[in-house]
Amino acid sequence: EDQVTQSPEALRLQEGESSSLNCSYTVSGLRGLFWYRQDPGKGPEFLFTLYSAGEEKEKERLKATLTKKESFLHITAPKPEDSATYLCAVLTGRRALTFGSGTRLQVQP
């Protein structure tokens, strides 16, 4: 059974304080790893897809990396508007995503 674990469950940062969110997975045959951002009361919003170990993608203050066992979402110099829940999901041989429970990020001014 595919398992996805995100840590920490919640993270509070000061504006400008860089940090990383972790997504570890135990799956058979990873086809892709997805990162989403979810604001309260809204649907998840796509951020990145990573397909193979060693791959990295960046968007503004966010950078996602992938190894054979885990993915990191690095947040550099965060701003209050980066506050959200960040979701990680894996795609394997099944045709749908398995999601982690998310990391709630709060960035204080």
Place this chain on the structure above:
Amino acid sequence: NAGVTQTPKFRVLKTGQSMTLLCAQDMNHEYMYWYRQDPGMGLRLIHYSVGEGTTAKGEVPDGYNVSRLKKQNFLLGLESAAPSQTSVYFCASSYRDDDTQYFGPGTRLTVL
């Protein structure tokens, strides 16, 4: 483009009542999905469809039925609602199974 839309946005049901949630997408996507999101449990797949007229069970299908009569629409039905089905329901769609899934805004359902 409206993307993925869901109706209704909110609904309160009594135990035993039935209802249908509607998802519509205007991106000509083949794949459509229904998830539920509960506190601390992340998103869990209920049912999905790989094309018009096809459906398949996900992780938590019991108590739900789905239909995909038109490519752009995916309906989720609750025949006899139970309090355990109180949740936020999200619909998503994608072009292929390994492609980005785009999510709707969600339906908050409360079953009393």
